[in-house]
Amino acid sequence: xxxxxxxxxxxxxxxxxxxxxxxxxxxxxxxxxxxxxxxxxxxxxxxxxxxxxxxxxxxxxxxxxxxxxxxxxxxxxxxxxxxxxxxxxxxxxxxxxxxxxxxxxxxxxxxxxxxxxxxxxxxxxxxxxxxxxxxxxxxxxxxxxxxxxxxxxxxxxxxxxxxxxxxxxxxxxxxxxxxxxxxxxxxxxxxxxxxxxxxxxxxxxxxxxxxxxxxxxxxxxxxxxxxxxxxxxxxxxxxxxxxxxxxxxxxxxxxxxxxxxxxxxxxxxxxxxxxxxxxxxxxxxxxxxxxxxxxxxxxxxxxxxxxxxxxxxxxxxxxxxxxxxxxxxxxxxxxxxxxxxxxxxxxxxxxxxxxxxxxxxxxxxxxxxxxxxxxxxxxxxxxxxxxxxxxxxxxxxxxxxxxxxxxxxxxxxxxxxxxxxxxxxxxxxxxxxxxxxxxxxxxxxxxxxxxxxxxxxxxxxxxxxxxxxxxxxxxxxxxxxxxxxxxxxxxxxxxxxxxxxxxxxxxxxxxxxxxxxxxxxxxxxxxxxxxxxxxxxxxxxxxxxxxxxxxxxxxxxxxxxxxxxxxxxxxxxxxxxxxxxxxxxxxxxxxxxxxxxxxxxxxxxxxxxxxx
Numbered sequence: 001x002x003x004x005x006x007x008x009x010x011x012x013x014x015x016x017x018x019x020x021x022x023x024x025x026x027x028x029x030x031x032x033x034x035x036x037x038x039x040x041x042x043x044x045x046x047x048x049x050x051x052x053x054x055x056x057x058x059x060x061x062x063x064x065x066x067x068x069x070x071x072x073x074x075x076x077x078x079x080x081x082x083x084x085x086x087x088x089x090x091x092x093x094x095x096x097x098x099x100x101x102x103x104x105x106x107x108x109x110x111x112x113x114x115x116x117x118x119x120x121x122x123x124x125x126x127x128x129x130x131x132x133x134x135x136x137x138x139x140x141x142x143x144x145x146x147x148x149x150x151x152x153x154x155x156x157x158x159x160x161x162x163x164x165x166x167x168x169x170x171x172x173x174x175x176x177x178x179x180x181x182x183x184x185x186x187x188x189x190x191x192x193x194x195x196x197x198x199x200x201x202x203x204x205x206x207x208x209x210x211x212x213x214x215x216x217x218x219x220x221x222x223x224x225x226x227x228x229x230x231x232x233x234x235x236x237x238x239x240x241x242x243x244x245x246x247x248x249x250x251x252x253x254x255x256x257x258x259x260x261x262x263x264x265x266x267x268x269x270x271x272x273x274x275x276x277x278x279x280x281x282x283x284x285x286x287x288x289x290x291x292x293x294x295x296x297x298x299x300x301x302x303x304x305x306x307x308x309x310x311x312x313x314x315x316x317x318x319x320x321x322x323x324x325x326x327x328x329x330x331x332x333x334x335x336x337x338x339x340x341x342x343x344x345x346x347x348x349x350x351x352x353x354x355x356x357x358x359x360x361x362x363x364x365x366x367x368x369x370x371x372x373x374x375x376x377x378x379x380x381x382x383x384x385x386x387x388x389x390x391x392x393x394x395x396x397x398x399x400x401x402x403x404x405x406x407x408x409x410x411x412x413x414x415x416x417x418x419x420x421x422x423x424x425x426x427x428x429x430x431x432x433x434x435x436x437x438x439x440x441x442x443x444x445x446x447x448x449x450x451x452x453x454x455x456x457x458x459x460x461x462x463x464x465x466x467x468x469x470x471x472x473x474x475x476x477x478x479x480x481x482x483x484x485x486x487x488x489x490x491x492x493x494x495x496x497x498x499x500x501x502x503x504x505x506x507x508x509x510x511x512x513x514x515x516x517x518x519x520x521x522x523x524x525x526x527x528x529x530x531x532x533x534x535x536x537x538x539x540x541x542x543x544x545x546x547x548x549x550x551x552x553x554x555x556x557x558x559x560x561x562x563x564x565x566x567x568x569x570x571x572x573x574x575x576x577x578x579x580x581x582x583x584x585x586x587x588x589x590x591x592x593x594x595x596x597x598x599x600x601x602x603x604x605x606x607x608x609x610x611x612x
Contacts, residue, residue, distance in 0.1 A: 022329055025051050027256075027297025027310035030088045034059070037301050038093040039308055040066060040086075041315065043329075049082040049100065055093065056327060058308075058317070063327075067098050067116045077105040084127040084208075089136035089152075097139050097153040099126035112141045114153035122147070127208060128167055132174040140177070142166035146193040164193030168212045170239075178240065180207060186223075188240055199242045204228065213257055217264040220281055222248075224257055231255055233269065235282055248282040256295060262303035270295035273430045275309055275318070289318050290433030292404065292417050313422060314402065331403045335421040338458070339405055339475050340496050341382045341396055343370045347475065347494040348503060351487060353603065358465075358482035362602050364521045365492070381408050386525035386606075388476055394525070410530045411585070411609045419460055419470075431462075438462070450474060451493065451502035474501065518542045518571060523590050523604040530609035531578070537562070538573040539590055541602075546593045551576060554585050562588075578610045585609055 025042040032038060036059030042051035053067040071080035082100040089095035099112040110122040112129060124143040131153070132138035139149040141156065146164040149156045167186075170176040175192040178199075184207055186200035209226035223234045223245065232250040249255075253272060260266035265281045273294050276285035293311040300307050307318040308326075315327040346369040352360040372383045374395055381395035388396065395408040396418075403421040408414075417431050423442040431438040444459035450471045457477070461467035465486065469478040474496060479489045493502030518540035526535045541547065549563035559581060562574045576588070589605040 023312040024310045024315060024329070025296055027299055027308060027315065029299030029301070029308060030093050031091055031302065032059075032093050033091050036060075037299075037306075037308070039299060039315065041297065041310055042069075042083075044069075049084060050080060051083075053083060053086070056315070057093075058326065066096075069100075078103045079105070081111075084125070085129050087129050087131045089131050090133045092136065095131075095136060095152060097129045097131060097141070097149075099129045099141055101125045110143050112143075112147065112153070112156060118154055120156045128210075130169045132169065133171045134174055138174055140166055140169055140174075142179075146179070162193040164189060164196060166193065167210050171214050172218060176239075178210075178212060186240075197242075199240055200245055202227075211257070213259045213267070214261075215259060215264060215267070215281065216261055220265075222257065222259065222267065222282065233257060233282065237281070249285070253294075256298050258298045258300040258307075260300045260302055266300070268298055268300050268307060270298055270309070272436065273311075273433055274436075275307060287434065289321070289323055290430065291316065291323075292420070292429045292431075292433060294428065312427070313420075325402075328401050331401060331422065335403050336398065337472050338421045338470050339398060340473065341370060341398065341475070342497060343372065343382070344498075345370050345475075345494070345496050347491050349479075349489045349491045351489040354482050354486040354488060356485055358486060360488070362604075364602070364604065366489075366520075366522055376408060388479070394529075411611060423458065423460070440466075450477060451491070453501070518569065521592065521602050521604075523588075523606055525606055526576070526588065526608045530611045532611050533579040534575055534577045535608060536573055536575050537588055538571065540571040541567065541592050542569055543592070544568045547590065548593075549574065549588065549590045552587045552589065553581075554587075559586065563590075581610055583610055583612045 022043060022045055025048050028040045030038050036057060039056045039058060040053055042048065043054055044051040050069050050071040052065060052069050054063060055066040056063045067083050067086060069081055069083045080103045083098055084100040086096055086098040097112060097114055098116055101110050110124050110126040111119040112126045113119040122143045126141055126143045128142040130140045137150055137152045139153040141147040142165065144165055146162040146166040147156045148160040165180040167178040167180065176190050177193060179187050179189065179193065179196060181187045181198065183203050185198055185203055187196040188199045189196040204227045206226040211224040213222040215221065219237060219239055221236045221240045225232050230250055230252055231254050233248055234245045235248045236244040238244040249269060251271065256270045258268045265279055267278050267282050269276050269285060273292065274290045275288040275295065275298060277288045278285045288307065291309065291311050295309050295311060297310045298307060305320045309316050309318060313329045314325045317324050317326050346367060348365060348367055350363055351366050352363045355361050368388060369385050370382050371385050374381050374383050379397065381397045384394040384396065387394055396405065398405050405418040405421065406415040407418055409416050419440060420429055423429060425442060425445045428439050428441045431440055440460055440462050442458055442460055447454060447456045451474065455471050455473055457469055457471045459467065459469050465482045467480045468476055471477040474491065474494060477491045481487055519542055521542060522540050524538045526537045528535055537549065544567065547563055547565065547567050550558055551560040551562065553559055560576065562576060586608050587605050588608060589603065592602040
């Protein structure tokens with residue numbers, strides 16, 4: 001389970017332990033007559049098209065169910081309702097139509113509904129709907145042909161059906177529309193589907209994924225499609241006519257699109273966890289903002305600098321660059337059991353240094369414990385006596401709403417993301433949202449025996465040799481890093497909320513006698529850290545030996561020798577003065593040389609920060 005972290009195997013064939021969480025699956029929006037934005041999102045645990053849709057009024061904060069969707073199976077009988085598409089009347093969030101497919105074994109039929117409660121049944125799947133912007137009583141739907149309604153979607157007269165495989169209408173002319181011919185090629189009609197002509201010859205696009213976006217200039221159109229395993233965005237600069245479609249963006253991962261209907265040339269797309277913006281019709285895209293999780297939908301509010309974006313567990317408002325979560329899925333309190341950071345909790349771990357081949361070199365035991373709390377910017381952090389993981393600061397907190405675990409970097413004066421307690425198998429998070437190489441993946445969820453008890457665990461890792469395992473009820477159990485050199489640590493015992501688990505010899509048998517000869521080699525974290533201009537470094541050695549303690553800068557250059565002499569077995573402390581050094585990160589390294597040691601030498605290195 002340890003070295004496999006380097007492999008980052010994302011596909012696990014057999015999962016013993018897993019949980020399902022509700023999550024957001026899409027995001028759309030509509031403006032009302034007063035200028036309020038109403039956000040529509042899919043929510044649930046089921047497959048996308050079987051998620052219920054809810055509507056959030058950002059003006060007054062009210063949230064209501066919008067369109068029902070479900071799937072149930074019992075004794076081989078299915079009862080389901082999918083929502084394939086929906087559309088609102090212009091600036092009227094109370095008038096909409098939706099369509100999809102219903103199964104109630106043995107019956108199967110397509111449907112199109114007015115406000116989700118006046119359904120019209122069809123023998124075929126209904127997968128596209130549109131409402132005219134010129135007359136909201138005129139509605140259109142597709143079941144392989146063109147269905148039309150003249151009373152806002154209440155009825156769909158059979159004698160009004162036209163032989164046109166409809167996709168979408170133009171916002172400024174309901175008689176101008178796109179469709180597909182018998183070979184699934186894109187066609188266009190300018191007379192309401194009576195006649196049509198070919199405008200794109202590709203037959204490779206998936207008919208279920210067409211989506212059109214219309215620019216404010218009235219001539220530029222964007223077309224989102226899926227071709228094989230790739231998602232693509234095309235642009236036409238002449239109302240979708242033949243020979244005017246050009247590819248402007250493609251990605252193997254699904255992305256989402258929104259245009260500003262008031263500003264010409266302004267289009268937004270998501271790229272994994274990022275939102276990108278173009279002001280030149282998609283010729284170039286620039287970074288707007290980023291999130292810890294992949295985006296599942298975006299909506300641009302027309303005419304103002306405001307974007308809404310949804311991730312798996314949160315909906316955000318991005319207003320003039322400021323990111324504010326406006327909806328979050330409630331966190332199950334049991335999630336906090338994955339990382340029990342309560343005061344007086346302690347963990348004894350066995351720490352191995354790794355060589356350049358990631359093979360163990362030397363080991364020692366060390367105690368991690370919570371020593372108190374610290375208030376920074378009115379936010380409380382639990383204070384640890386030394387880092388929990390590599391390059392992790394000693395100040396940690398869990399966001400009670402999101403379940404995200406943060407460390408506080410004193411040097412950078414900002415919070416840094418560690419992981420999300422709700423991450424499920426295959427979930428990915430970005431430690432630094434603007435850096436796509438900082439991807440962290442949950443690639444194993446299982447159950448095993450830890451410290452004598454069967455417990456669920458999760459394994460996280462990235463592509464640079466970093467990984468760790470958290471165990472429910474125990475916290476971070478394994479920490480691993482090997483990038484040329486590294487370390488590996490495993491918990492041997494712990495005290496959690498007063499209960500002792502595993503090896504107790506070091507956890508509860510601490511002798512406060514300062515003259516006691518240490519039984520373990522240990523280099524402590526310097527204190528204070530960060531420091532200016534001086535700090536204290538302490539260590540203990542169970543054997544008498546020649547010892548060296550040196551300080552290095554980030555380039556590996558020696559800047560100070562603090563100890564270079566024989567010392568008896570015992571505990572020691574020296575003071576390091578950084579008055580003559582520049583602010584930055586430094587490393588202190590102790591080496592103990594003795595024939596009494598099996599390897600002949602013990603070496604350990606820790607990081608400290610000088611701030612002036």
